[in-house]
Amino acid sequence: MTMSSPVTAEAPVPTRWPARSPRKPSGGASWWFVLPALLAYAAVVLLPSAGGAVFAFTDWNGLAPELAFIGGANFERAFRDPQVRSALAVTAVFALAITVLQNIIGLALALLLNTSIRSRNWLRTLLFAPVVVTPVIVAYLWKYLLSSNGAVNQVATALGAGEGAVNWLGDPRMAVVSVVIVTVWQTMGVAMVIYLAGLQNIPEELYEAADMDGASSWTKFRLISFPLLAPAVTINVVLSTVNGLKLFDQVFVLTSGGPGYATETLSTLVYKTSFIVGEFGYATAIALAMTVFVAAVSMGLMAWLKGREAHVH
Amino acid sequence: MAELTLQGLGKRFGAVDVFRNISLEVEDGEFVVLVGPSGCGKSTLLRTIAGLEEISEGHLLIDGKRANELPPKTRDIAMVFQNYALYPHLTVEDNMGFSLRLAGVPTPQIRSKVQDVARSLRLETLLHRRPKELSGGQRQRVAMGRALVRAPKVFLFDEPLSNLDAKLRTQMRGEIKEMQARVRTTTVYVTHDQVEAMTMADRIVVMNGGRVEQIGAPMDLYERPDNLFVAAFIGSPAMNLIPGQVSTEGGQRVVLTDAGAKLKCHSEVPALEGTRVVCGIRPEHLDIAEDGIPVTLRAIEPMGSETHLSAWLGELPLTLIVRERCVAKVGDVLRVAPRTAHLHLFDEASGAALRH
Amino acid sequence: MSTDLHRLGPWTRELAAVLSTGLVAVPLYLLFVLSLKDQAEMTRQPLALPTAPVWSNYSRAYAEALLGDAFMSSVAVVLLSLIFIVLAGSLGAYVLVRRGSRLSNAIFFVVVAGMVIPFQLGMIPLYQAMAKAELVGSIWSLVVFYSGVQMPFTVFLYAGFIRAMPLAFEEAARMDGASGWQVFRLVVFPMLRPITITVVVLNGVFIWNDFLTPLLYLSGSESQTIPVAVYAFVGQYATDWGLVFAGLVLAAIPVLTAYLFLQRHLIAGFAGGIKG
Numbered sequence: 001m002t003m004s005s006p007v008t009a010e011a012p013v014p015t016r017w018p019a020r021s022p023r024k025p026s027g028g029a030s031w032w033f034v035l036p037a038l039l040a041y042a043a044v045v046l047l048p049s050a051g052g053a054v055f056a057f058t059d060w061n062g063l064a065p066e067l068a069f070i071g072g073a074n075f076e077r078a079f080r081d082p083q084v085r086s087a088l089a090v091t092a093v094f095a096l097a098i099t100v101l102q103n104i105i106g107l108a109l110a111l112l113l114n115t116s117i118r119s120r121n122w123l124r125t126l127l128f129a130p131v132v133v134t135p136v137i138v139a140y141l142w143k144y145l146l147s148s149n150g151a152v153n154q155v156a157t158a159l160g161a162g163e164g165a166v167n168w169l170g171d172p173r174m175a176v177v178s179v180v181i182v183t184v185w186q187t188m189g190v191a192m193v194i195y196l197a198g199l200q201n202i203p204e205e206l207y208e209a210a211d212m213d214g215a216s217s218w219t220k221f222r223l224i225s226f227p228l229l230a231p232a233v234t235i236n237v238v239l240s241t242v243n244g245l246k247l248f249d250q251v252f253v254l255t256s257g258g259p260g261y262a263t264e265t266l267s268t269l270v271y272k273t274s275f276i277v278g279e280f281g282y283a284t285a286i287a288l289a290m291t292v293f294v295a296a297v298s299m300g301l302m303a304w305l306k307g308r309e310a311h312v313h
Numbered sequence: 314m315a316e317l318t319l320q321g322l323g324k325r326f327g328a329v330d331v332f333r334n335i336s337l338e339v340e341d342g343e344f345v346v347l348v349g350p351s352g353c354g355k356s357t358l359l360r361t362i363a364g365l366e367e368i369s370e371g372h373l374l375i376d377g378k379r380a381n382e383l384p385p386k387t388r389d390i391a392m393v394f395q396n397y398a399l400y401p402h403l404t405v406e407d408n409m410g411f412s413l414r415l416a417g418v419p420t421p422q423i424r425s426k427v428q429d430v431a432r433s434l435r436l437e438t439l440l441h442r443r444p445k446e447l448s449g450g451q452r453q454r455v456a457m458g459r460a461l462v463r464a465p466k467v468f469l470f471d472e473p474l475s476n477l478d479a480k481l482r483t484q485m486r487g488e489i490k491e492m493q494a495r496v497r498t499t500t501v502y503v504t505h506d507q508v509e510a511m512t513m514a515d516r517i518v519v520m521n522g523g524r525v526e527q528i529g530a531p532m533d534l535y536e537r538p539d540n541l542f543v544a545a546f547i548g549s550p551a552m553n554l555i556p557g558q559v560s561t562e563g564g565q566r567v568v569l570t571d572a573g574a575k576l577k578c579h580s581e582v583p584a585l586e587g588t589r590v591v592c593g594i595r596p597e598h599l600d601i602a603e604d605g606i607p608v609t610l611r612a613i614e615p616m617g618s619e620t621h622l623s624a625w626l627g628e629l630p631l632t633l634i635v636r637e638r639c640v641a642k643v644g645d646v647l648r649v650a651p652r653t654a655h656l657h658l659f660d661e662a663s664g665a666a667l668r669h
Numbered sequence: 670m671s672t673d674l675h676r677l678g679p680w681t682r683e684l685a686a687v688l689s690t691g692l693v694a695v696p697l698y699l700l701f702v703l704s705l706k707d708q709a710e711m712t713r714q715p716l717a718l719p720t721a722p723v724w725s726n727y728s729r730a731y732a733e734a735l736l737g738d739a740f741m742s743s744v745a746v747v748l749l750s751l752i753f754i755v756l757a758g759s760l761g762a763y764v765l766v767r768r769g770s771r772l773s774n775a776i777f778f779v780v781v782a783g784m785v786i787p788f789q790l791g792m793i794p795l796y797q798a799m800a801k802a803e804l805v806g807s808i809w810s811l812v813v814f815y816s817g818v819q820m821p822f823t824v825f826l827y828a829g830f831i832r833a834m835p836l837a838f839e840e841a842a843r844m845d846g847a848s849g850w851q852v853f854r855l856v857v858f859p860m861l862r863p864i865t866i867t868v869v870v871l872n873g874v875f876i877w878n879d880f881l882t883p884l885l886y887l888s889g890s891e892s893q894t895i896p897v898a899v900y901a902f903v904g905q906y907a908t909d910w911g912l913v914f915a916g917l918v919l920a921a922i923p924v925l926t927a928y929l930f931l932q933r934h935l936i937a938g939f940a941g942g943i944k945g
Contacts, residue, residue: 029767030849034776037761037820040753044817045783048791048798055794112685123686125932127693132928132935134878136896137917140903141700144910151699185696190939197940246787249880253900270789271881280793287789295785365840386846398837402859411855412845463845 056285061278074285087269095244097180102240106191114199128189139253142182172262191236198232234305245294266290315376315466322371331357332523342497348510349520355503391460392469397452399444406440409458430461470502519543541664544593550632555592559584572627574606581669593657596632605650704914726915734916739898747876750815762827783821806890830864870938
């Protein structure tokens with residue numbers, strides 16, 4: 001016979017209430033505090049972006065006081081423009097290549113650093129260093145190294161690659177490769193550091209248990225490390241994709257979009273169309289399309305990866 | 314020092330009532346403890362007194378003046394939080410002097426006041442440390458010191474001992490009580506531990522489900538609980554509760570327990586024949602008697618000064634406290650009888666005490 | 670320690686370590702070495718240490734690239750921007766998190782959503798506005814720009830941290846008599862130190878290294894920042910690679926020095942901050 005029913009007094013006034021009532025601040029944080037941040041954000045981001053979105057529907061060249069609404073004409077033109085299409089393709093290729101390489105190399109380096117080799121700490125310092133150096137400086141360094149009689153070709157020739165040393169920056173296809181190499185060289189440290197942090201969060205016991213079950217290294221990686229790295233993978237892939245899609249500095253310095261339009265990305269195209277060709281309206285239309293493209297890709301990617309994360313757990 | 318008056322205080326979050334119709338008058342210098350199970354509303358009630366939560370209905374009077382709309386600072390109330398909330402980036406000295414600094418008190422005065430309070434709490438050597446370098450008990454004392462320095466009208470304590478281990482808790486209980494006796498500041502103290510309530514309070518407010526179950530001095534609550542909830546909540550080990558039915562046998566009012574035993578009760582018990590009741594008898598008021606009810610001994614716990622016996626009355630667990638050494642063995646049948654004078658009767662449906 | 674690569678054996682791992690070291694170190698090594706060579710030696714023996722270091726490359730680079738001025742500019746832009754970003758960002762995040770109302774949540778969403786907007790969209794109208802305000806050519810154009818553009822990310826970082834902070838400290842401060850502003854200044858902001866470091870590091874590095882926007886606003890002006898100065902300098906002396914490299918080294922020294930001293934914070938900032 002249980003004692004619970006006779007013991008309790010009559011039913012209390014409420015039947016259930018939150019275990020921990022929602023607490024509101026006792027009027028401390030004043031709305032005024034948020035004003036500076038909001039003003040700066042609105043003035044620099046929201047309003048200009050809205051304005052930009054509007055200009056996309058005009059034919060303004062940025063200087064003349066007259067402009068005319070031309071509706072979606074800019075967008076139609078962009079859709080048919082081979083330059084825009086090529087830039088879109090190039091941007092996509094960059095984003096893809098950079099993401100894949102950066103993550104593979106970053107993960108490999110993180111795995112390496114996570115083992116007990118002696119030179120761990122200063123190796124990590126060294127490998128991360130390129131991340132902080134100004135991209136423009138890095139790009140110029142590599143511009144020399146990859147020039148026709150630059151260090152890379154000289155070494156290649158010395159190693160017997162023959163006279164036809166690669167025209168890294170002059171050949172359309174190699175130029176794309178070069179940009180990818182330079183960008184990955186600089187940013188692989190970020191992926192490495194994030195993966196390293198993720199790896200170090202995995203409890204040692206999981207590996208020990210796997211050892212006792214006789215798992216091989218590859219199995220351990222496949223069943224423990226990789227799944228538990230899912231959040232880090234999400235961050236890294238989204239980050240490198242978005243950065244790849246917005247790529248500017250390296251292209252601008254290394255190839256200026258050339259040779260021809262081989263390495264022209266959407267970013268550099270917008271810049272040139274605005275300031276060199278002087279077609280502000282058209283440029284903004286491309287920028288708007290680019291915004292939508294980047295937002296769609298990044299959010300779609302995030303959603304897909306987050307879904308995989310949940311599935312893993 | 315001040316009186317604290319609660320008149321019909323109520324608090325709502327949206328459609329949900331946290332507590333309703335709480336009335337209480339705390340005298341100047343009194344130590345009142347709000348006690349009850351988790352979720353009964355005692356902490357929220359404390360926070361409305363502090364001014365950290367808004368009052369939905371009723372009046373709060375501090376020193377006779379209505380305080381509902383006053384911000385915490387103006388109420389002149391100091392609070393010791395459950396996790397102490399010591400500012401981690403400030404030293405003990407700065408923590409304790411924080412309110413004075415805000416009030417614009419000159420530094421030398423702050424220092425001397427902090428020194429005085431620190432001495433009374435044995436914290437003088439810790440003044441330059443940071444909270445993270447202190448033990449739990451030390452942090453507790455710093456939190457008290459921070460409240461003491463303000464010399465407020467009212468002290469509020471929000472379960473300050475729940476994060477300490479048992480031994481420390483016992484020690485700190487004494488220290489808090491001692492400190493309060495010294496400064497004689499009106500105090501409201503919230504806890505879920507009825508032992509703390511019994512040992513520290515001048516008066517206890519037992520709360521359950523947003524309502525007040527009973528208010529009274531510790532021994533009053535112990536000896537004359539108004540309802541089943543208070544009877545079961547106060548006292549450790551808990552009161553034995555035996556359900557049954559009122560009947561008359563040979564002129565004598567008795568309760569026929571569901572387990573078949575008959576308990577004698579007072580003839581003037583205000584209950585009709587056949588009423589379902591719950592008998593309450595505290596473990597120390599159950600004696601081993603030859604004409605008593607048979608129960609099966611389940612466990613023997615010698616405490617040293619007394620022995621706790623657990624027994625089954627049918628399927629009902631009972632606890633007895635005996636002073637003599639117990640010679641019986643587990644599984645034996647004992648005969649126990651409650652002292653009629655200490656037998657409580659409660660209406661089973663309403664839980665209210667039936668008193669003559 | 671993960672045991673993933675143990676199967677490779679210790680020597681293979683050391684080899685991998687050496688290779689990856691070389692991958693990064695060699696270009697950096699070349700950067701320094703080549704800055705001290707003259708044209709002839711560069712074509713003949715690029716990889717060896719310079720036989721007769723051409724130190725004058727450095728003095729010339731410094732003078733020609735106006736790196737001293739550029740350094741001051743970069744420092745000014747970073748410091749001024751950071752001051753605003755940290756103060757406004759922390760205050761803004763504090764309000765939006767603590768208010769907890771539907772309005773504050775909506776505003777928070779709008780602010781943080783700004784992280785996906787590429788700055789190219791508003792780049793031109795903003796330039797027009799800056800030109801009208803006569804800010805083009807002055808570092809203030811950049812300070813204003815970064816203050817606005819970095820707000821979503823900064824508010825996002827601060828908000829995450831503040832959400833995890835127990836309310837009790839602020840409540841204790843209110844009971845001690847602090848006004849809303851005093852609660853923030855004396856209690857909340859000091860407790861934000863860990864995330865402030867991340868904010869400073871991530872924003873600082875980004876602003877210091879940013880190229881396109883300074884190019885837009887400061888190209889050719891005497892307030893140009895280091896990346897723009899480098900661009901102009903290389904454009905001018907493109908053929909004299911030794912000189913160019915000296916310029917590059919000088920331009921890279923401030924960041925590398927900061928990195929050497931603050932690497933732990935920098936790396937932690939990247940790993941932790943981006944996780945948000």
